[in-house]
Amino acid sequence: MKVPLLDLGYTLDNGQVFRWSRDGDWWRGVVGSRSIRLLQEGDRLRVEGDVSTAFLRRYLRLDDDLEAIYEDISRDQCIAAIIERFRGMRLIRQEVWECSASYLLASYSNVSRIKKMIEALCRTYGRRLPDGQYAFPTPEEIAEGTGDIGICRLGYRADWIRCYARAVRDGDFDLEHLQGLEYEQAVSYLKRVKGIGDKVADCIALFSLDHLQAYPVDVRIARAMREVYGVSGSYRKVSGHARRHFGRYAGYAQEYLYIAEDRENRKGLEPTPSCRSPSR
DNA sequence: AACCAGGTCTCGA
DNA sequence: TCGAGACCTGGT
Numbered sequence: 597m598k599v600p601l602l603d604l605g606y607t608l609d610n611g612q613v614f615r616w617s618r619d620g621d622w623w624r625g626v627v628g629s630r631s632i633r634l635l636q637e638g639d640r641l642r643v644e645g646d647v648s649t650a651f652l653r654r655y656l657r658l659d660d661d662l663e664a665i666y667e668d669i670s671r672d673q674c675i676a677a678i679i680e681r682f683r684g685m686r687l688i689r690q691e692v693w694e695c696s697a698s699y700l701l702a703s704y705s706n707v708s709r710i711k712k713m714i715e716a717l718c719r720t721y722g723r724r725l726p727d728g729q730y731a732f733p734t735p736e737e738i739a740e741g742t743g744d745i746g747i748c749r750l751g752y753r754a755d756w757i758r759c760y761a762r763a764v765r766d767g768d769f770d771l772e773h774l775q776g777l778e779y780e781q782a783v784s785y786l787k788r789v790k791g792i793g794d795k796v797a798d799c800i801a802l803f804s805l806d807h808l809q810a811y812p813v814d815v816r817i818a819r820a821m822r823e824v825y826g827v828s829g830s831y832r833k834v835s836g837h838a839r840r841h842f843g844r845y846a847g848y849a850q851e852y853l854y855i856a857e858d859r860e861n862r863k864g865l866e867p868t869p870s871c872r873s874p875s876r
Numbered sequence: 877a878a879c880c881a882g883g884t885c886t887c888g889a
Numbered sequence: 890t891c892g893a894g895a896c897c898t899g900g901t
Binding site for chain 3: 704705706707708709712713749750751752753754829830832
């Protein structure tokens with residue numbers, strides 16, 4: 597399929613999704629219960645697996661006008677340089693249950709471990725797919741599964757995920773209702789779930805509810821906000837400042853800042869533009 | 877071997 | 890509303 601401005605590598609390898617990995621020149625991943633392989637060749641995407649182009653257009657947010665978003669969020673030299681450096685990185689539109697359950701597990705951990713926890717969860721409770729991969733488990737499968745959650749090594753997150761799965765299964769937490777809410781209401785509703793706080797709620801809002809103004813602040817973003825923009829303090833304060841600074845697509849700016857920090861930390865590879873000084 | 881991690885919970889001011 | 894401490898576990 598033909599695609600607009602896109603860098604598949606930056607898009608799949610920036611910590612927003614946890615079930616994709618490199619496989620030679622290809623990318624291999626499981627989305628829900630679909631096993632997919634993707635290869636980008638310029639403006640074309642080669643696709644293997646049980647997916648339609650319509651599904652991929654939606655999943656990869658190919659409907660976002662990246663150039664327009666770049667223009668909107670390029671409100672300072674630092675973010676402009678980072679955008680230039682990582683051109684083509686897109687947010688991904690994840691399904692709500694998988695996204696929320698995944699980020700519920702993501703707290704106070706690191707991407708490598710998060711990936712392992714999720715794979716273990718899928719292997720323990722998810723359906724086995726024809727190619728040997730495992731689907732992301734449904735709330736019912738987690739709530740009613742007979743597998744031993746202990747082998748997933750989730751730590752204290754095990755209780756959170758089981759409690760959340762039960763609530764969704766029983767209708768005590770309504771994902772349909774969630775998807776109809778505005779940003780602030782969605783965040784408040786999400787935070788009723790034990791294990792979902794400010795940051796995870798923002799991730800879910802941004803990655804699965806189309807609330808592009810959401811601005812998740814983790815330790816890295818907090819560091820960037822402090823060092824680059826001179827802002828620190830409570831989550832509310834930092835996130836709110838960023839949302840005012842970057843505007844309605846603040847979430848995109850957040851993800852560009854995040855990938856820049858990430859590549860910075862994987863030292864040795866690809867130098868990134870540095871703008872460590874509140875020039876002003 | 878320490879330190880850190882896509883944070884949240886609880887509690888006290 | 891905010892800040893301080895504790896926290897499963899595994900990466901680096």
